[in-house]
Each structure stands twice: as structure tokens, then as C-alpha cells.
Amino acid sequence: MVTQPAAYPSRIRGAGLELRPWDADLVRQMATWGERGFPYHAFDLGYLKDPRRASAGLARTREDGPHRHFVACEEGVAVGRVSVNLRDEAGLYLWSVHVPPEHEGRGVCRRMLATLMTWLEEQYPRSDFVLTTNTFATHAHRAYRALGFATSETRWHFDRDIAEELWRAPSAAREEIAPHVRFHNGRWEVRVFIMRRRRGTPMSVGPAAEVRLSQGDQDDGRDAGGA
Numbered sequence: 001m002v003t004q005p006a007a008y009p010s011r012i013r014g015a016g017l018e019l020r021p022w023d024a025d026l027v028r029q030m031a032t033w034g035e036r037g038f039p040y041h042a043f044d045l046g047y048l049k050d051p052r053r054a055s056a057g058l059a060r061t062r063e064d065g066p067h068r069h070f071v072a073c074e075e076g077v078a079v080g081r082v083s084v085n086l087r088d089e090a091g092l093y094l095w096s097v098h099v100p101p102e103h104e105g106r107g108v109c110r111r112m113l114a115t116l117m118t119w120l121e122e123q124y125p126r127s128d129f130v131l132t133t134n135t136f137a138t139h140a141h142r143a144y145r146a147l148g149f150a151t152s153e154t155r156w157h158f159d160r161d162i163a164e165e166l167w168r169a170p171s172a173a174r175e176e177i178a179p180h181v182r183f184h185n186g187r188w189e190v191r192v193f194i195m196r197r198r199r200g201t202p203m204s205v206g207p208a209a210e211v212r213l214s215q216g217d218q219d220d221g222r223d224a225g226g227a
């Protein structure tokens with residue numbers, strides 16, 4: 001059986017951003033993004049400098065399946081990224097929310113998520129939103145709360161990547177997240193919030209960035225199934 005590549009809208013516009021599917025040019029740009037290192041190392045994209053890993057990464061974003069991966073651009077410049085699982089049983093599941101350090105603190109995260117969720121609400125009218133966030137990611141939580149997310153649950157979670165890094169991280173770095181991790185039953189665990197947002201909940205994206213998607217603003221053509 002021949003598998004179809006995942007279908008994407010060519011772009012979604014709103015709040016001064018254009019959300020696009022990954023392409024070779026955007027991958028090149030993201031490879032040069034600043035990195036944060038531990039404990040945010042899982043978001044760092046420096047590995048995209050390796051051409052083989054870059055093309056494998058790009059191909060993964062086009063695989064058929066529940067996930068869609070978007071890059072937020074300002075006038076062609078990649079300033080953030082976000083992925084969504086369209087078929088998670090908990091709801092439209094946002095993940096890989098990432099704005100590099102050189103673009104942070106000016107509302108890219110809020111504007112990117114507001115634009116994506118406005119579009120998803122139109123495309124998937126029966127679904128609410130959900131995400132998981134490490135409790136130490138305080139900047140992210142401010143953005144999520146402004147967008148109408150509320151914590152529905154707190155859990156301890158085994159994250160292999162963070163657990164491995166915790167053995168290696170310098171003590172100063174470990175200190176920073178000490179209140180958010182525990183050593184339990186022989187392994188490191190990290191505290192996570194499950195946050196949910198009902199569709200239609202008001203979103204605050206900042207004074208200059210009302211999100212209005214109009215017919216002319218978005219590509220309405222080629223989204224994949226699941227709606």
C-alpha cells in the first residue's frame with residue numbers, strides 16, 4: 001500500500017505571523033537558532049546542521065499520521081515552532097512549543113498558539129485543547145494561562161531524556177530545577193502539569209496582536225482528516 005504524505009494547509013496567517021509546514025529553507029534557519037541547553041535541551045535544534053539529520057527531520061514532519069508540525073514566520077524569518085497531534089484521545093494535543101532565545105519575550109509563543117488554535121477551532125469544531133508542561137517552564141505557563149489554559153492535573157513523570165541529563169548536569173543547573181524533580185524508586189522524575197483549554201475560551205495575545213483569521217487570511221484547502 002502506498003502511504004500518502006500528511007496533508008497540510010500551505011500557510012495559516014494571524015497576529016503578525018505566518019504558520020507554515022516545515023520546508024528545507026525553514027530547516028536551515030532553525031538549525032542556526034540559539035540553544036538553551038539543560039533543562040530545555042530537548043527543544044534545541046542544532047542537530048539540524050547535520051544534513052542527514054536535517055533531511056530525516058524534514059521527512060518525519062511529512063509522514064502520514066496524526067501529527068502536524070508548523071514553523072511560525074515573520075516576513076520569512078522562522079521565529080517559533082509548534083506541533084499538534086490531531087487525534088489524541090484527550091483532545092487537540094499541542095507539543096514542541098518552542099521560541100528560540102533571540103525571539104523570546106515579545107509574544108511569539110502567544111501569537112503562534114492563538115493563531116494555530118483559532119485555525120484548529122474552525123477545522124476541528126468538536127475538540128478542546130490539551131498540553132503537558134514541565135512545572136519548571138514558568139514562561140510557558142504564563143503564555144498558556146493568557147491563552148485560556150488551566151491546569152487540570154499535576155503528575156510525576158519519568159522523562160528519559162531529562163533523567164539522563166540529571167546525572168550529567170552541573171550542580172548549579174540541577175539546583176535550578178530541584179523543586180521540580182524527585183528521585184523516586186531509583187530514578188529521576190519530573191513534575192508536569194496537564195493543562196486544558198476549552199475551545200472558544202478567550203485568549204489574550206497582547207495589545208498589538210488580535211488574532212483574526214479571515215477567509216482571505218488562511219489557506220482553507222488541504223487539511224488532513226480527523227475533523
Ligand SMILES: CC(C)(COP(=O)(O)OP(=O)(O)OC[C@H]1O[C@@H](n2cnc3c(N)ncnc32)[C@H](O)[C@@H]1OP(=O)(O)O)[C@@H](O)C(=O)NCCC(=O)NCCS
Pocket residue numbers: 036040043097098099100103104105106107108109110111132133134137139140142143146
Ligand atoms: C516558553 C517559550 C515558548 C515562550 O516563548 P515567548 O515567545 O518568549 O513567549 P511570550 O512572549 O508569548 O510569553 C511568555 C511570557 O513570558 C515572558 N517572558 C518570555 N521570555 C522571558 C524572559 N527571558 N524573561 C522574562 N520574561 C520572559 C513574556 O514577557 C510573557 O510574559 P507575559 O505573559 O507576562 O507577557 C520560550 O521561552 C521557549 O521556547 N522556551 C523553551 C522551551 C519551552 O519551555 N517550551 C514550552 C514547553 S511546555
